[in-house]
Each structure stands twice: as C-alpha cells, then as structure tokens.
Amino acid sequence: MKFAIQSRNDDQSNELMERAKTYLTDFGLTFDEESPDIVLSIGGDGTLLHAFHRYADQLSSVAFVGIHTGHLGFYADWKPDEIEKLVISIAKHEYNVIEYPLLEATIHYCGEEESSTYLALNESTIKSPDVTLVMDVELNGSHFERFRGDGLCMSTPSGSTAYNKALGGAVIHPALEAIQLTEMASINNRVFRTVGSSLVLPAHHACVLKPVKAADFMVTIDQLHLLHKDVKSIEYRVAKEKVRFARFRPFPFWKRVHDSFIDGFEA
Structure with missing residues (x-):
C-alpha cells in the first residue's frame, strides 16, 4: 500500500x-x-x-x-x-471506505466555448467584487428568481455545517446526494423579492446562475479564491465523483x- x-x-x-x-x-x-x-x-x-x-x-x-x-x-x-x-x-x-457527495461547479464565459470546471468538498460561493450581486437563478432550465444581495453559497451535505450553517442554511446528512443554495444578505422590499430560504436540490437537478449586470465575480471553491472575468453563467450540480474516507x-x-x-x- x-x-x-x-x-x-x-x-x-x-x-x-x-x-x-x-x-x-x-x-x-x-x-x-x-x-x-x-x-x-x-x-x-x-x-x-x-x-x-x-x-x-x-x-x-x-x-x-x-x-x-x-x-x-x-x-x-x-x-x-x-x-x-x-x-x-x-x-x-x-x-472501511465511505463516500460523500461533492459539488461540481462549471463556469462558462462570454464569447467562448471553453469553460472551467471545479469540484468542491464543502462549498462554492459567488460575490460581486464592487457592487451588489444581481443574478438570475435558474432551476432545471426554468427561471426561479432574480437575486440581489451580497452573494450566494452552494454547499455539499458534508459542507452544510461550515459557511452554509453560518448563513442560516440547513444541516444535511452526507448520505443524501444533494446540494444546497443559501443566500447572503438578500435584498427584500416592495420592489425586489427572493425566496428567502435555502433550497435543497437533489442529484438530478441543476442550478444555473446568470449575471444580470456585471460579468466579473469572485468565486470560491472551498478555500480557493478566484476572480473570473466575462462570466456568462455558473452551473452547479451534484458531481459524478465522490470523496472517499477511510473509516x-x-x-x-x-x-x-x-x-x-x-x-x-x-x-
């Protein structure tokens, strides 16, 4: 060995x-x-x-x-x-070896066929560098809401006890193949509305975030902090890969x- x-x-x-x-x-x-x-x-x-x-x-x-x-x-x-x-x-x-689900994040860029794909063990977050984050949220190809606020966090079940929990998200057992979208200080008033609750998505669902104004974003993948320019969309789903732990x-x-x-x- x-x-x-x-x-x-x-x-x-x-x-x-x-x-x-x-x-x-x-x-x-x-x-x-x-x-x-x-x-x-x-x-x-x-x-x-x-x-x-x-x-x-x-x-x-x-x-x-x-x-x-x-x-x-x-x-x-x-x-x-x-x-x-x-x-x-x-x-x-x-x-014994046990397996936990992971998050797959795929970033597509404006005017390019190329994309960047990452795996996260805990979570991925997205924030606008200078202004309020404005993102259209699509679930399985259908528009769900237009988010305005500080940012969004997509977490794995094992990562649900980390930043997601600090944001008020639910704690999810890692035996469940799911991902969770949680808001960061969303703007809700007479003009702008969001669902205001975490969304738990099963393995066969996908969440796509599409920028409304700015196209440059700070994206984290666990402890990695990355500035992505000219972003067309960010797609999140439960990854096909799993992390293996020796128990x-x-x-x-x-x-x-x-x-x-x-x-x-x-x-």
Missing part, C-alpha cells in the same frame, strides 16, 4: 507527520506523494481540504483520513496520541454535529 501525508506545517503537525511516515514505512508501506492509496491529513479540516484538492484527480482510488492537532473537526477525527493505533490499523487494512471506527455525523455545536454549551 502507498501513502502520502498532508501537514498543516506547524511544529506539532510536522512532528506527527515524521512519526507516521517512520511507523508506516517500518510496516512495509511505501511513501508515495504522486499516487497514494491513502492520504493522512494532519492538522484540521482546512488541511484536509488542501489534501482533497491536491488529489482531486485521483478520487476514485485514494481515501482520506484526518488527524486533528487542534479542535475536533468534521473530517479530522483522530487525536495525536492515537497515531500508533491508527498506523497499525492502516497497516492491517482494518478500515476505522464509528464516526456518526449527528454526534459530530452535537460535539461541534452543542456539547460544552449545555447548562
């Missing part, structure tokens, strides 16, 4: 990375950063997002596992003092939600 390691690059994460590399090679595994079978992410959820995008072209063959060197994350569930236990489990192939023990989604947002705040 071949493995790679993504570190947050702080002292603790780098020390754990070296220990894990030594342990795994001692067990006969091969360190291979080009085409690994399993990728250890040591840091936090942001570190795992970097690992995901680093190996986004190998999702059908690579599995991810996270070790957190900060707060417990939604993707990083192993603790630093469990590194030896994790290494032994990897060496013995004592794990060595139960890691219930709702328990993660409880531990992250409720535990420690109860009276």
